[in-house]
Amino acid sequence: MLSERQRMILNAIVDDYIRSAEPVGSRSISKRGDVTFSPATIRNEMADLEELGLLEQPHTSAGRIPSIKGYRYYVDHLVTLDGLGDQDVRKLRTFFAEKMNHWEGVIGHAATLLSQLTNYTSIVLGPEMFSTTLKHFQLIPINDVSAVAIIVANTGHVEHRTITIPDGISMDDMAKIVNLLNDKLTGIPFHRVKSVLHSEIAKELTRYIDHCEEILSLLEQTITEEQEPKVFLSGASNMLTQPEFKDIDKAKSILEMLEETQLLMQLFQSNPSGIQVRIGTENAMEAINQCSLITATYSYEGQSLGTIGILGPTRMEYGKVISLLDYLSKDIALLMSRWHK
Amino acid sequence: MLSERQRMILNAIVDDYIRSAEPVGSRSISKRGDVTFSPATIRNEMADLEELGLLEQPHTSAGRIPSIKGYRYYVDHLVTLDGLGDQDVRKLRTFFAEKMNHWEGVIGHAATLLSQLTNYTSIVLGPEMFSTTLKHFQLIPINDVSAVAIIVANTGHVEHRTITIPDGISMDDMAKIVNLLNDKLTGIPFHRVKSVLHSEIAKELTRYIDHCEEILSLLEQTITEEQEPKVFLSGASNMLTQPEFKDIDKAKSILEMLEETQLLMQLFQSNPSGIQVRIGTENAMEAINQCSLITATYSYEGQSLGTIGILGPTRMEYGKVISLLDYLSKDIALLMSRWHK
DNA sequence: CGTTAGCACTCCTTTTAAGCGAGTGCTAAT
């Protein structure tokens, strides 16, 4: 349990360090105004806080910087969430104003906005189709051997891919298949599509058409494989602004990680609804052990759909970022519900 | 006009500098084996080459490095295109083997491949729809007020966006409009869609439906706005590997530029078919004045469709990159023609 | 007893100086 004074001092140190990126000394805290004790007193408290593991010293005779544990305490107990400035609010308001006609637009724009407002890197995961239902399925022939399969979800989400039509399947057959699929699958949640495809559709299909196994597995692939969400990244170069990454090698390993979509999705794996803060080594990923990741989920009809997140140095403006993510995730949810209500 | 010996020396200097990134001295050239003259002789020639503007000296008593003009001469007259190693060829072969079912897959994969094989940054522009024709147009209602418009090109390219249905337009009306559009627009090249929409469609539409101006402009937007090609980027972090960008600020300004899709498209603006090399300040963009950009167009039925490119330091392995781009652009063209023949 | 002034000490950072060495340009010899 920390005393009130210790908490004030810890708060002051974290705030100062977030601004300056340099170890904070007792003198500078004493001069801040909000902590009215002398440097000597503050030094004593700082020694205690260091013993508790909340602060560390880069070397003897340097100021203190917050440890991971220190940031954690700050985030859990001290941070103030007033962080949205006038400009920020104005930009966020215009977020609604811009006409967006597909979700990629919304999500991509949100990513850009986040990185611009924070000067950190933003990572945004597009909506998962898990809880959405199939609205429409269609095959459009391109030529004799290939067709475009188009899948529309009830959220307006569209996926498509080109498939090769197996030999021995006529145009008529295709039309029948499409009708059958629309009959049976419309309104079915995507995560159940696969089983319905196997149980009901397979039987019907064998009646009409030969070679049905082939086309069935093709459709299965087409419909089920595309469920992985898309990742949007913005402001990766902002990482280079941070003094902690002036070392090219550190910067490089982070940027390399950011380029691997797979890894980013791993990073977002366990996202409980609401806002989550992962500080430094609390992140599983080696490359971002000196970073903090703050994520917020956006949801539609109570179901959490996707995630927006900010990656920055552990020395991050937690207050500002948290309130921004909170605000924007609700905005996105609202925007999506307006579309599809 | 350069003498044979001068060309050998220039070639040796460029080759050496590309490998080492350090100013090349007369002594080290003399020891290479392929230029059998003494350092003193080589020094004389180097002084001449500097006077011609092909070499420069970072400071007195340093070795020489190629100037922009020097690289230009190297690329135009000296470079050897044998650059594809065994591994490279093997990886390129597997490019065809992977199953790709939409063009984004091909293009994205090509970008990854290029950056991995070269350790530079690759930029790839997806196919322009300019010369392609409309294959199918469809509106799929999502709910009472919105629908998804889907546009399929004869190349299998699919675009979609959500539109809001204006008041006073019924489902029947929509169906009529879709039929009309498919009748009139199928087979029409995209660049002519707009005018056809205004001339023929507008007349017909006024007969059936009120409020037609509104929906017409909506459709026009939908169909014409989506023609801008998509940009794929890979290996941006490779820039940080190059010693010339160990300076964080230089690296940052380049990475920032790479994040702006608009700028990248500008960069590719004038792309005559075939391979183009732009060295250093030959690039219009300030941020990449210390970079070289090599681009190759890939085409389909004689019409150049899109561009693949490599961005690296001026000290780039021109031979290897040029042959690689040449090879891959033809591969992509072949792959696309196989789909749609 | 909590708080604060004073002071010696630590250690990082910046500055200055010296020496090294790769490379050049010129001259004279081959």
Added chain:
DNA sequence: ATTAGCACTCGCTTAAAAGGAGTGCTAACG
């Protein structure tokens, strides 16, 4: 025409010195 020899330049590395921010401890103060 080519090459060996040599004095000279200048960036880079290493070493030493100066500077300074900040601490921990002790003793004095209210």
